[in-house]
Amino acid sequence: MTTTAHPVLARFMEARSDRSERASVHEAGLPLCHSLSDLLDGALRELVGPSPAFTIVAVGGYGRRAQSRHSDVDLMVLIEHADDGALRSLYPLWDANLKVGHSVRTVAQAMIAGDANVETFTALLDARYVAGNTDLYEKFIRDRRGMVRSHRGWMRKEITARHHALVEKEPWQILSVDLKNGRGALRDLHAMHWLDVADAIAEDAPLPEFAPHLAAAHEQLIRTRNAVHALNERPTDVYRPDQAVAVGAWLGGVDPLEWGRSLFSAMRVVDAALTERLEVQPARRFTLPWRRSAPPPAPSPADLDDLGSLRASLRTIVPGGALDPLPLTPALTRLLPEWEVLRARPHIAPFHIHPVDVHVMRAVAEVRDVMEVDEFDTGTVQVAKEFGDPDEVLLATLLHDIGKGHGGDHSDVGAVITERFVTRAGLSPEVGLRLIAAVRLHLLLPNVATRRDIADAEVIADTAHRIGDARTLRLLYLISVADARASGPNVWSQWKAQLMRAFYVRLLAVLAVLASEAPDAHVPTIDSVVEALGTRFAPQVIRSHLAGMGVDYLVSTPPSVVGDHISLIAEAAAQGGTAARRDRLGALDRLTVVTPDRPGLIQTIAGTLAGYNASVLGGVAHTRDDGIAIEVWHVSDALGVGIDDRRWERILQAVPAALSGEFNIDDRLAEVRASYPAAPLANVPTIVHLDNSASRDYSILEVSTADRRGLLYGITRLLHERDIDIHLAKVDTIGPEVVDAFYIRRANGRRIDEPDEMERLRKAVSDLLESLEP
Numbered sequence: 001m002t003t004t005a006h007p008v009l010a011r012f013m014e015a016r017s018d019r020s021e022r023a024s025v026h027e028a029g030l031p032l033c034h035s036l037s038d039l040l041d042g043a044l045r046e047l048v049g050p051s052p053a054f055t056i057v058a059v060g061g062y063g064r065r066a067q068s069r070h071s072d073v074d075l076m077v078l079i080e081h082a083d084d085g086a087l088r089s090l091y092p093l094w095d096a097n098l099k100v101g102h103s104v105r106t107v108a109q110a111m112i113a114g115d116a117n118v119e120t121f122t123a124l125l126d127a128r129y130v131a132g133n134t135d136l137y138e139k140f141i142r143d144r145r146g147m148v149r150s151h152r153g154w155m156r157k158e159i160t161a162r163h164h165a166l167v168e169k170e171p172w173q174i175l176s177v178d179l180k181n182g183r184g185a186l187r188d189l190h191a192m193h194w195l196d197v198a199d200a201i202a203e204d205a206p207l208p209e210f211a212p213h214l215a216a217a218h219e220q221l222i223r224t225r226n227a228v229h230a231l232n233e234r235p236t237d238v239y240r241p242d243q244a245v246a247v248g249a250w251l252g253g254v255d256p257l258e259w260g261r262s263l264f265s266a267m268r269v270v271d272a273a274l275t276e277r278l279e280v281q282p283a284r285r286f287t288l289p290w291r292r293s294a295p296p297p298a299p300s301p302a303d304l305d306d307l308g309s310l311r312a313s314l315r316t317i318v319p320g321g322a323l324d325p326l327p328l329t330p331a332l333t334r335l336l337p338e339w340e341v342l343r344a345r346p347h348i349a350p351f352h353i354h355p356v357d358v359h360v361m362r363a364v365a366e367v368r369d370v371m372e373v374d375e376f377d378t379g380t381v382q383v384a385k386e387f388g389d390p391d392e393v394l395l396a397t398l399l400h401d402i403g404k405g406h407g408g409d410h411s412d413v414g415a416v417i418t419e420r421f422v423t424r425a426g427l428s429p430e431v432g433l434r435l436i437a438a439v440r441l442h443l444l445l446p447n448v449a450t451r452r453d454i455a456d457a458e459v460i461a462d463t464a465h466r467i468g469d470a471r472t473l474r475l476l477y478l479i480s481v482a483d484a485r486a487s488g489p490n491v492w493s494q495w496k497a498q499l500m501r502a503f504y505v506r507l508l509a510v511l512a513v514l515a516s517e518a519p520d521a522h523v524p525t526i527d528s529v530v531e532a533l534g535t536r537f538a539p540q541v542i543r544s545h546l547a548g549m550g551v552d553y554l555v556s557t558p559p560s561v562v563g564d565h566i567s568l569i570a571e572a573a574a575q576g577g578t579a580a581r582r583d584r585l586g587a588l589d590r591l592t593v594v595t596p597d598r599p600g601l602i603q604t605i606a607g608t609l610a611g612y613n614a615s616v617l618g619g620v621a622h623t624r625d626d627g628i629a630i631e632v633w634h635v636s637d638a639l640g641v642g643i644d645d646r647r648w649e650r651i652l653q654a655v656p657a658a659l660s661g662e663f664n665i666d667d668r669l670a671e672v673r674a675s676y677p678a679a680p681l682a683n684v685p686t687i688v689h690l691d692n693s694a695s696r697d698y699s700i701l702e703v704s705t706a707d708r709r710g711l712l713y714g715i716t717r718l719l720h721e722r723d724i725d726i727h728l729a730k731v732d733t734i735g736p737e738v739v740d741a742f743y744i745r746r747a748n749g750r751r752i753d754e755p756d757e758m759e760r761l762r763k764a765v766s767d768l769l770e771s772l773e774p
Helices: 007-016 030-048 086-095 107-116 118-125 134-169 186-202 212-231 241-250 256-277 306-316 330-335 356-370 380-387 390-399 410-425 429-440 444-451 457-467 470-487 494-514 526-532 539-547 551-556 559-574 601-610 645-659 665-675 711-721 755-771
Strands: 055-058 073-078 100-105 128-132 579-585 588-596 614-623 628-637 687-691 699-706 724-734 737-746
Touching: 007 030, 007 086, 030 055, 030 086, 030 128, 030 212, 055 134, 073 086, 073 107, 073 118, 073 134, 086 100, 100 107, 107 118, 107 134, 118 134, 118 186, 128 134, 134 186, 186 212, 186 256, 212 241, 212 256, 241 256, 306 330, 306 390, 330 410, 356 380, 356 390, 356 470, 380 390, 380 470, 390 410, 390 429, 390 470, 410 429, 429 470, 444 457, 444 470, 444 494, 444 724, 444 737, 457 470, 457 494, 470 494, 494 551, 494 588, 494 614, 526 539, 526 559, 539 559, 551 614, 559 579, 559 588, 559 628, 579 645, 588 601, 588 645, 601 614, 601 628, 601 645, 601 665, 601 711, 687 755, 699 711, 699 755, 711 724, 711 737, 711 755
Parallel strands: 073 100
Antiparallel strands: 055 073, 055 128, 579 588, 588 628, 614 628, 614 724, 687 699, 699 737, 724 737
């Protein structure tokens, strides 16, 4: 909306709307806020004129002279008795489209309002005279002293309660931080300021300044907030990792990674100071839902050697402690000085939600939990019992990302650092070699499970050979589950848990044979599935179904889901060949489609889902020997609001129609693009790779890129149009990033292995991705 500011507001509005980059970071913080506040003060004085009967009082952030581009203008108009048109003087503020938080009160009414509401109480603590009747303001100051003396204890309790609630909401430091209301953010600084102001007012003492470390943290937060305000048209106080480069440029060209690190460090300083000020114990006073048992009490550090002290920290780490989850100590410096590179370091991968050190320590807490509680039938409790040494698991989890930030592949660099740690800690050669292997291979299980065909015996044999033995496999499995759970909500799901469990079971069986051990009792068999489904189907129906499926289906599909597939196959037969059903798998929507296998099947279903703004998070496809395809898709809402029953009804109608050629996917996608604006593309590099070494029969097309509308449909359609068959599609969407792998070959059975042919396909896929809207 276009507005014309009153002439007296012109300088303030011009300065407020100035989004130009700062010449130096020193121009971006509190001096900028003070300048805006002072310009607004001058404008208000001109608006109200000389000697008005009322008083204009700045409160809240404006009272602290903390105005910034998107700040509200917080005002209180003090009057003697009735509103004698005081607000008319302020109409130009609304005319200029400013968001004005205002109240018109007598001094007595202001005191009543402060007594009733802690937000009003704290806003009045920051009251500052701007213009008007000075006698009225002095009366307010006198009466406020009495209110503060009688209510500062109440305010402290309210601040403490807010702090507890915030810690419960944000038990670990996150990368996308609310610079105003987040944990360790400006509101926590304000809380300490209010405690100081209340004491100063009540005791008629001078207001103390922030200690230097808090003043520096305050400046860091203000500078970042001013940058975020300048870079966004709409009011927001959220600093997002994808804004780091732009924020660094606006602040005068600072290094974005180091600025982010300094920001997270500053917030840790603030959180720790407020916790100490409120005398809140760092150990949790509440329990998160997943925390089934309290950690054991930590021994006194004086009674432990360096390794014992570190192990004690790992055994007791819990969500809701300090934002810095592993503080610097002499013992840590001697054992693992490389940790300092991880401290408060922003993650580069967009699916991560924590700084590197926080992710690692959350993974330690998660691995403790998965050793006690079996979520999603992953079998982790039994695996932990079989492994037998929880302290070794905790150490391996601590070290799994230690190579990040040191240059080079973090797994290989981490293995070198782990070798040094093993020597410093005096660990046995057997434990040391296993820790080194675990760090080097910590991404092996999830990467192979999500990007390769785990029904391929060669894939299983090669992975088992790289791992070497069942004990190392168990350690890797526990780390992998904890690592995924600690990475973010889009990384771990019940579907991925089933996939990882199936892969683990197959690997364990191979390693047991190599070691001449008895096979694992938890490996599913046809007989165990028949027994589980005995009340739903005749044994011969179950055996016939499983006989036509691959071993990966038996291992990776729970018996109850096998039964659902048998039912859906019967439903499809009764409906002419195709049936679709939607259900839930944990927090995910799951679409299962049964239909005769045919070329372009994945393309058709993917396009139909995209046509209804359903994003594919992952999926798996199985084809029975008789040509019946079972397509399982895990999806979410691309619009971010959830797919309601009405939209699901349309999807379930559209899928069979599309498979029979009665639903025009391209027309539907055109309608969606016209109706829903494209989302910003995440900062994820695009990598298209064609691998002919990982499979004897197929070429593997790997695509890593930012997610965008119609991506899977576009790739599968391109392959279909080039007469390339898709044997298997491994689809994995992690937040804004897509990592897909396609097992492909030509219709004549030949792989795509000629260099010029490979290059043409890579270029075609890259060009396609470039052409797709976000």
